[in-house]
Structure formats: structure tokens, C-alpha cells
Amino acid sequence: MHRCFEVTVLGTSSASPTKTRFPSSQLVRLEGDYFLIDCGEGTQHQLVRLGLRMQRIRYILITHLHGDHFYGLPGLISSMSLFGRTEKLTIVGPSALKNLLDTIISTTESRVTFEIEYIHTNPIKSETVLANRKWSVSTVPLKHRIPCTGFILREQGPELRLNASACEQLGVPVEWYEPLKWGDDWTREDGTVISNSVLTLPGNPNRSYAYISDTIYDENIVPHIQGCNLLYHEATFLHNLIERATETHHTTSKQAGQIAAKARVGKLMIGHFSSRYHQTDELLSEAKAEFDDCMLAEEGITVAV
């Protein structure tokens, strides 16, 4: 059975919101852990509207310090405190974020009821910023007007499952089950070795989700996101505005499709749409022409990775 790994879209607008679109934010649920990626203005409202429990969020990943990606953070921290949070919150993002949040918190004389741990991203080098036995989070350096990183969330864990009848028949002790799922052979007490392949079956390969926003078209990211099951890529403009996209360090829908094709990802989801687009059909069809398995990010949808 697949473990839980899903993305709920909270906001899909670029710099300015529209009647129906909120600025960037997504909630990722991975093996029982909740991650928020970006936190544009109104994110806490979206969480409440969609019935998602803000206190479950343990990690917040901020790509860069443009307002549409983090102006919801002070309000979210304030509400978490108001509702009595005590659990630590880990914020991963550009190094300037800590001072800015500290200044906001002290100016507003806010009481924060929990510890905030900051992990600084390096905008020029990919790094693993969080990891445990179940998953890892690594960064992808992006080319935007200010320091910016994308994020890749990967499952980590045994990709094999036990061949229950074989294990039983051969009398494998319970303490060997976990090593077997990780690929070890079984060494019996008498020293004989039983090959892992006899005792396991192909399981669930580890999945990965790449969140790429904001960036100019940049093929340097392809090796990082190669083969991801799901790629979210910004697609701020249609390709007829390629000059505007280049000038503002954004990507066109066509280019997002091209990146997905080069990286051979499983599925592409585009978002971060300019407020000039009331309809998004054309953005979708433009990306689809480059990479067919493409969908639009929309407020409230949940996508399995």
C-alpha cells in the first residue's frame, strides 16, 4: 500500500491576487508530516477555509523573500500562538528571513508560544536541508531577481516489501524484517546467507515532489529534478510574453512544459499565474504541447505524488 504523499494547493497567483487566486502556498502531507511550501498573504485563511489543521504543520519552506511567497507567515505564526501551539516549528528559507520575522514579532509585541528553528538555504548550491529515515528535503538553486531556491521532497525508506510466505516458510526472525525491506540479505545463525531476492518482493519505489518557483527558464535545474514523480513549475506568462518573462525572471508556460519534458518527470503541475489571465486554459494547452501529462494548479485541489 502506498504511504501518504500528497500536495494541496493553497495559492496559484503570482505577485498580485485575483478574485479567485491567492498568492503562492502549498501544503504537503508526507508520511504523517505536514510541510507548508511558501506562505503568501492569506495562507492561514486558506488553511481555515479548506479545513486543514495549521497546528499540524511542522516545517515551512520559503523559496525567496518576495512578498507573494511569505507575507502570510507573520499572521500564521500569530494564529498558531493564539491557539496555544507549543510544538517547535522549523522554517527553512533565505537567511534574511529570521531577522525580518524577529523585527515584526518585536514591533508588534507578539507573544510566540513555541520555539522557531531557522535553517538557512544556500541560493547557489543544492543542499539537503532536512532528512530523517522517512523523507528528505533538498534545495534547488533557482535564477530569480533575488536569492531563491526550489525544494525537492523525497520519500526515503525501504523500497522492498516482505515476501510473507517465504519468510514464514524459512523461519526468518522478526528482527530481520526491517533490514530485509532495506535490501539486506539474511544471515542465519549458522552463518549461511539467504539472498534478499528470495525473501522480498518489489515494493513501492520512493517518490519525489519538486517545487520550482520563481525562476527564469533554466536547464541547469534539470539534473536536480530528473525523474521526479510530480513537478510543480511556475508558468507566470504565456510564451508570447517571453520578453516580459525574461525581464522579470519568470518562466512561460511553454518553457515549463519543456523543462518537464527534459527532466522526464511523471507529471507536471503549473501555477504562479499572472493576474492578467482570467482564464488559464491557454496556459495549460501551451504547456501540454510540450509535455502532455500536465495539469493546472488550482486553489483547493489535492494531488497525489
Add this chain to the structure above:
Amino acid sequence: MHRCFEVTVLGTSSASPTKTRFPSSQLVRLEGDYFLIDCGEGTQHQLVRLGLRMQRIRYILITHLHGDHFYGLPGLISSMSLFGRTEKLTIVGPSALKNLLDTIISTTESRVTFEIEYIHTNPIKSETVLANRKWSVSTVPLKHRIPCTGFILREQGPELRLNASACEQLGVPVEWYEPLKWGDDWTREDGTVISNSVLTLPGNPNRSYAYISDTIYDENIVPHIQGCNLLYHEATFLHNLIERATETHHTTSKQAGQIAAKARVGKLMIGHFSSRYHQTDELLSEAKAEFDDCMLAEEGITVAV
């Protein structure tokens, strides 16, 4: 004919938003000028949703630096710039606001395309902070956990209208029309004086709107808001939570009604409701028991002053 003086409610929640309630913000239109009072997170989204033109806003009045009253300001300034604003914006609020906004703007490397003028409020003394021939804005010191002021917007102008037939019959020169509307008598060239009352009729008395949030119950504000046509008063809690209200420096719905009765205002509108109240009927009936002409603030409603 009455001039335009109306209030559109953008947000009615207290500290944390609910599914249907946004944090504090109101748009006031007065004689062609647009004022925003408070600017909680999501205010720009509310303006867009309600089809209200953010670039028309010339003055922003901030009561105090709790996040639910100003966290929407950086995003609003950013969107105003993105859409090419050049007209000056005047922000009236606590003195710490300027430094905080400057820090946010510089950290995010935002380009602000227009001049921002700051006017600092004095939290311990009522002052007129803005005034012209048409209207004035003055402050009301409030008792909250941090420095806080309410605001009173008043029409200013001639309260008399010309008695057209009398003016014509007696041959009043055109240049006397304006002084007559302001109450002057007419001094003819030969030195004789014609009483104002012969030449004018009762016109439209100047109206006033008082915005009182956030504050503990405080009768000291009554002389300031005496006789206002419309009073917005916070009513965060029902009176059974009077202890919680006192402790957090907020007002109960009953107390808001009592203040309205003491100040003999024309109409009371209550808002700033705690997120614990899914239904607001009881908040309304509690205030109404003290002051009958009371209504609930609700997102999107427009009330004539």
C-alpha cells in the same frame, strides 16, 4: 442632496480569521476620497473580490500594530506598485510603522513606485491628523495592550443651502453664494446687511463616522464620539467572557452597546468578532439590548453614514 459618505466592510474577525471572516479593514468613501481604515492580512484580496479600486485609496489609517490590523499593508503597497501607481499615499498610524515597512520593503528588495507620507498618531492625546475644506480625520486615544487610536472622520463644509428664489429676488452677487452657505450675512455695497436666515435654508448637517477598535471598555471615549452618525465599535466577546475581554483589553458586545447609548450616536455597527463565534446573532442581540439601532459588520456590506 447628500454627498457620498459610506463605509464598506472588508474584514470583521479579531486576531484569527475564520472561514468567512477576514481580519480588520474598512474602506470609507467620503466626498470622492478613499480611506482605508486598518489593513489586516488579505485586505488587497478583499478589495479585488469586491471590485473596489485599490489605486483610488489615498489615505490609510492604522489603529495599532497588532498583525490583524496591518499585515495586509506590505502586500497592498506591493500590488499598488506593480500596477504602476504614481500618486502619493498617506499612511497615518503608530510611529513604529514607518521603520517596520521600510525594513520589509528593503529586505524584499521591493520597488515602490510612489511616495509614501507618514503621519504619526499620538496614542495619549486626540489630534486632528488630516483636514481640508471637505473633511477632517481626528484620533481617539484607546486603551489596548499596545499604543492604539481610533479615528473619527467628519464632513466639514457649509451646512446651509442657498434659498435660490430669495437670492435672485434680492440680487445677491454670485461671489456671495459660498460665504452665505457657511453662515455669513450679506453686506450690500451700500453697507446694509441682509441676515443670512433670509437667504439660506437648512442644508445637510455634517456627518461623522467613528471607528473604535481595539479597546477595553472605556467611557473616556464618549465625549470624542458624542453624536456621531455612525459608530463602529469592536465587540470581540459576549459579556459572559467579560474577564477574558478585560484581560485582553477588548470589549464585550454589551459594553459596545452601552458606549453607543452613552454617546447617543445615530447607529452602532459592531465587529472584530472572536473566531470562537461561528454565529453572530447573540452578539447582535446583546448589543441591541443596550442600544437598539445596532447592526453587525459583515464582509462586503456598505453602510451609508
